[in-house]
Amino acid sequence: MNDELQRLEAEGGIIEPDAPEKKGASEKQIMHKMMIALSKAGARVFRNTVGMAYQGKAIRFTEPQTVKVEPGDIVIRKARTIKAGLMTGSSDLVGWYPRMITEYDLGKTIAAFVACEVKTEHGTLEPEQLQFLKVVEQSGGIAIVARDNDEATRKLTEGGGIK
Numbered sequence: 001m002n003d004e005l006q007r008l009e010a011e012g013g014i015i016e017p018d019a020p021e022k023k024g025a026s027e028k029q030i031m032h033k034m035m036i037a038l039s040k041a042g043a044r045v046f047r048n049t050v051g052m053a054y055q056g057k058a059i060r061f062t063e064p065q066t067v068k069v070e071p072g073d074i075v076i077r078k079a080r081t082i083k084a085g086l087m088t089g090s091s092d093l094v095g096w097y098p099r100m101i102t103e104y105d106l107g108k109t110i111a112a113f114v115a116c117e118v119k120t121e122h123g124t125l126e127p128e129q130l131q132f133l134k135v136v137e138q139s140g141g142i143a144i145v146a147r148d149n150d151e152a153t154r155k156l157t158e159g160g161g162i163k
Contacts, residue, residue: 031092038093044139045095050085098140113141114156121147125162133162 025033031047038045056079061069069075086094096113099105115136117129125133125145133143142160146152155161 035093038095038097041097043095043097044135045093048085048090048092048094050088050090051083053082053084054079055082056080096136096139096141113139114144115141116144116146116152116156118152119145119147123147130162137162 035045035047054076056076059075059077061073061075062071064070067075099110101110113136115133117125117133119125133145137143137160142156143162144152144155144160145162146155
């Protein structure tokens, strides 16, 4: 079970996947239940929240000011937008499912999950980045660390390369 599922389970926000469906269950409850079920079936899935937020210099007000803010309000100076998630319309859960190639796959093109970590000439992987790439690789995906386009495309066609 991945870290997100463990956190949700610890917070009591997960419904057991085998429990009967409650009438009027929220999408969030259904999604958490589905994440556990897919995980138990061998898939590795992640919540893909798509949205937009602002970042900039945040100033928290503790007292009302002449700009008519209330206690707890936040003003973001020089705000700029940040987009989160893969893209508008992308699925709520994304990830991969390791599949053994069988005779039923003959003549089919099978998609492999690709994870590419981009680094500068002297950039190094963080432990969390390396762990993610290793899990992708162990699950049959293509894990790549690349410093330029040529290295990325070479490693892609060779089936991956973390080093």
